[in-house]
Amino acid sequence: MQAEAWISAESTSARLHVVAGVLRDTHGRVLIAQRPAGKHLAGMWEFPGGKCEDGELPIDALARELREELGVVVESARPLIAVPHDYPEQRILLDVWQVSAHSGIVLARESQPLAWAEIDDLARLPMPAADRPVITALRLPDRYLITPPLPPDETDTVVRGIERACRKGVRLIQLRLPGWPSDRLARVARSARNLCRDYGAQLLLNADWKLSAVLGLDGVHLPAAIAATLTQRPLPADRWVGVSCHDAAELAQAARIGADFVTLGPVFPTASHEGAATLGWEGFADLAATTALPIYALGGMEIDDVDAAQVSGAQGVAAIRALWDA
Ligand SMILES: Nc1nc2c([nH]c(=O)n2[C@@H]2O[C@H](COP(=O)(O)OP(=O)(O)OP(=O)(O)O)[C@@H](O)[C@H]2O)c(=O)[nH]1
Numbered sequence: 001m002q003a004e005a006w007i008s009a010e011s012t013s014a015r016l017h018v019v020a021g022v023l024r025d026t027h028g029r030v031l032i033a034q035r036p037a038g039k040h041l042a043g044m045w046e047f048p049g050g051k052c053e054d055g056e057l058p059i060d061a062l063a064r065e066l067r068e069e070l071g072v073v074v075e076s077a078r079p080l081i082a083v084p085h086d087y088p089e090q091r092i093l094l095d096v097w098q099v100s101a102h103s104g105i106v107l108a109r110e111s112q113p114l115a116w117a118e119i120d121d122l123a124r125l126p127m128p129a130a131d132r133p134v135i136t137a138l139r140l141p142d143r144y145l146i147t148p149p150l151p152p153d154e155t156d157t158v159v160r161g162i163e164r165a166c167r168k169g170v171r172l173i174q175l176r177l178p179g180w181p182s183d184r185l186a187r188v189a190r191s192a193r194n195l196c197r198d199y200g201a202q203l204l205l206n207a208d209w210k211l212s213a214v215l216g217l218d219g220v221h222l223p224a225a226i227a228a229t230l231t232q233r234p235l236p237a238d239r240w241v242g243v244s245c246h247d248a249a250e251l252a253q254a255a256r257i258g259a260d261f262v263t264l265g266p267v268f269p270t271a272s273h274e275g276a277a278t279l280g281w282e283g284f285a286d287l288a289a290t291t292a293l294p295i296y297a298l299g300g301m302e303i304d305d306v307d308a309a310q311v312s313g314a315q316g317v318a319a320i321r322a323l324w325d326a
């Protein structure tokens with residue numbers, strides 16, 4: 001008991017808390033800065049920021065760093081993702097915030113090279129390893145639709161439901177149709193894929209990564225039991241790999257196989273998993289803090305829960321009912 005308490009205190013307190021801000025221009029590009037020669041990770045591109053001082057609140061540290069490095073005043077910001085990362089030299093918690101409003105003109109106050117980059121170009125730039133999940137978080141939306149378990153003769157219902165969601169602005173969808181024969185699944189997946197392309201939405205297939213690759217879908221979402229059997233991600237880096245997680249061990253396995261993001265739940269009771277133990281926001285936040293990956297809160301979610309989810313360390317919410325019936 002004593003030892004456990006010491007280990008968990010060590011694992012949080014020994015991390016260097018680093019805050020960084022994502023500033024956008026009017027085209028939606030984000031500001032990056034090049035780390036100077038002679039410093040840790042010299043020459044790499046990073047999000048402006050720096051170390052939190054003792055006793056300083058993260059939001060205050062963010063405001064101070066962006067004033068010192070860029071000469072801007074942060075007017076409003078919200079947490080994007082907090083990434084625990086171990087470099088050989090030091091263990092950090094990279095705590096990244098979206099700056100939604102700032103005043104003042106961006107200046108390189110430390111003579112650091114600055115650039116505005118498209119989000120889709122970030123993955124090709126030399127950025128620190130801790131920034132990888134941050135780039136993923138910037139590319140992912142805050143709502144993730146999972147299709148309801150409809151019977152195999154309901155192809156039109158599936159396609160119409162996906163179109164309805166796309167029209168409402170949903171941009172990430174998991175096609176999950178348990179029990180469908182593979183020919184019917186392939187047929188509905190092709191229609192859904194074409195529809196999603198028209199809306200710029202990403203379509204992931206539940207479990208079957210081989211079929212996802214054959215059909216040219218945007219990725220796969222793995223049940224925890226399948227992720228447990230893998231040693232690496234089953235699809236290349238240009239496809240999404242999501243994993244369903246329910247506890248710390250499953251979160252660790254998702255990271256081990258190189259997943260891009262996870263769902264974590266159930267947060268609240270849900271019709272599809274009646275009687276399952278729930279995490280609540282507190283339990284969710286505790287588990288979320290253990291992983292570097294972007295996380296969607298799942299289980300009993302409503303669209304209004306996006307803010308609560310993000311405050312608890314989530315990317316946003318995943319839902320069947322709330323996003324299908326909306
Ligand atoms: N600011 C920032 N630091 C990052 C990012 N990613 C990342 O791994 N880091 C690491 O987090 C630490 C931040 O320290 P820093 O050197 O920026 O700190 P600082 O601004 O307070 O600088 P100083 O120590 O020279 O005063 C470094 O080890 C850096 O490599 C990022 O995107 N932004």
Ligand SMILES: [Mg+2]
Binds near residue numbers: 049050051069
């Ligand atoms: Mg800095």
